[in-house]
Amino acid sequence: MLEHNRTNPVITIVFILGSLACLIPFWLILMVSLSGQNALAKYGYSFWPREFDLVAYRFLIHDAEPILRSFGVSILVTVIGTAVSLLVTSALAFSLSRQDFPYRGAVSLFVLITMLFGGGLLPWYLVYTKFLHLQNTLFALIVPGLLGAFNVFIIRTYFTTSIPPSLIDSAQIDGASEYRTYFNIIIPLSLPVLATIGLFTIVGYWNDWFTSLVFINTDKLYNLQYFLYNTLMNAQYLQSVADKAHIDAASLQVQPLEELRMAMAIIAVLPVALVFPFLQKYFVKGLTIGAVKG
């Protein structure tokens, strides 16, 4: 194993550059959010603000209520959505991975079709508003993201390649029911893939603003991303309205500060950034507690 500890300098450099490419813009955002009013106009973007100022964050705290509420909505939707989504996705994948499941081919095809062809926005909208009547409820934010065909196939592939059928057979010979097999044998063995798909789903729910845009009309149920999107778009539109409709520009409201937007972006990124280290633990754990050891 010793030779594995030597790192290849080329790979290291590539990864350092890659990480920097991700970190530098983030750093820039953080620094802008920490700089004083109009610093951008005065000095432009810089990696170290000439004058530190928490004015943007103070402003956010002063007007905290809508942000906190949208934060709450986002967290609630992400937690519930991810938990339910993992359950549904892995259960479907489990069924599809079983050789003895009668309509395996047909169901797989059905899932596959949803991956290849989308129904389009309008039917999607109509199903949730006219048939399920989910508009302006939290369900409208959760249900559309529950099941992704791509995730189903990833988990199915993991089940078929990494869990030997003999393990399921032996569990059932010992008298375990399907549910017991699924919850006590399969799930604990699948933590790596579940953690990965979980991360997909968390990021998906957390970053989703489009469902809010389409289904939510009351500002009480805006999630954080949509709240930010909205603040940004309102400011941009007001500016473009002044150009396009040739409105007397002076009569329009002053837009929020650039620094404020950056501060909001930082606040929105933090939770996802915090979730990652916790999930990382499971990647390792899932690999080491495998039931069938070599």
Added chain:
Amino acid sequence: MHSIRKGSMLASSLLLSFALLAAGCGNNGNNGSTGENAGQTNNQDANQPANDQAAGNNQAANANSGNAGAEKPLDPYEVVMIYPDGKQNDLAAVQTAMNDYLQKTYPQMNMTVKLNPIDWGAYTDKLNLMMSSGEKFDLLWTANWMNFETQVNKGALLPLDELVDQYGPDIKSVEGDLLDGAKRKGKLYGIHVHQELGNPQGIALRKDLVDKYHIDLAPLASGEFKDLEPILKTIKENEPSVTPAVGPAFPLGAYFGSGSMESIIGPVGLDQRDTNADNTYKVVDMYETPRYMELAKLTHDWYKAGYINKDATTPGVDIWKKIQAKTAFAAIGTDLEIVKDMAIGKPSHMDGKSAQLGMDIIQVPMNIDRLHTSKLSATLQAISQTSKDPARAMMLLDLFYKDAKLLTLFNYGVEGTHYALNNGQIDLPQGKTKDNVGFYHDNQWQLGNQMLNFTRLGEDPNKYQNYEQFNEMVKSQSSPIIGFVFDSEPVKNELIAVGKVQSTYDPGLQSGQLDPEKDLPKMIDKLKAAGLDKIISEAQKQIDEWRAANGK
């Protein structure tokens, strides 16, 4: 078995990198494409129900006019109004106040309103979905830069000619011929909001520096941007940390855009500077006009001399912030405020901007818009084909052109709660701010007859008189093709190709980075290859047909 573990390690690390990739870029791509697909799907799906329902609506309208004739009281009806706006906490209170007022003042109309604002960012998407899914609503705000043409083409809007004749006497008396700007294929689809009919554009300068260097603004009376050069030079030499001139988005775009061309579509239009009377209706390409070359050269020279901002190609440059931060001196080619007795080259104080920036700004108009067709559909109210009672919607719309009280409720909220009158101007109630008053928006330009409005404290109390005076000036020099609307359908593909060439060269030329002597001919060649000539001849054909039909 060792290999299995290694394999799954590889698999999960692959998965992980996938996850990160997806988190980083995947989402953006998806969102974008969903949006595009959405637009297309809507267009196709909407046609079918649109036609069916329009027929139904006409019957409803006829039935209603029958009722009115027989003096039978109208059934109660709720007019749903859709418009873009930010969040207003007290929306419900304002709506109730409007309804109380309607019931009290116009009981015979027996209608209520439901205010249904949509956030700016979601307006296009949501409105599209509401139209396509056949949701019931009545009045909607729209504009030619906000999908008006698409909405007309897919049949989402009702033709209004008969409705406005029957139920819109005040609209007709206020707007008159100006209504024609929203006619498409001979039918009226939108009611123009009565407002200023154009804008002055020109130069806005910092008063502190003008005073400091005793700058004489008289040479600007020529209305030519090149006469600004000595002034910029003074600033450049004496104030090294100040950019002498900044332009909104692109300097050249801004000052060529004002007063050089009668734009028809994209880069194609009538040359306003061509004094030969035979060429009044001759369609040309703006890049080939002498005026464009002249201004492009000027921009390039200014760029080289350091008179204009070098970061014009950076998106999101806010010229006013630069002026506020005292790193810039003049905004060139920007829209100006309408004041009393405007004239080219006549300096005046820019009240609104000065208050906003907290420093004194002087404006010098270099151009005053002619009356353009496009301006007349730049802010409209229309009636949805999903309306159950278009006649009632038109009655309500008509009220906004004559009833200042109703309009004030919509624009400023409830007196005492959301505003207080201070010498006949709108002021915030004691101890309230814009943020906590519960209802504060500047949507005057979205609805009705703006001239009926109050002004806000800090604005010129004579704002609307100035507007009227300004409108007379604009109307007196209306565009030769007023009323003409170009149908872009026959040259759709060419327009896209031409747009692509433009987006490659425009930023460089308009910011002054490219040398027009060298690059402009190259650009024109590429434009021709992209089908520019076809667009020109199509536009010429349509103009000629329009002239023949209208006797011009």
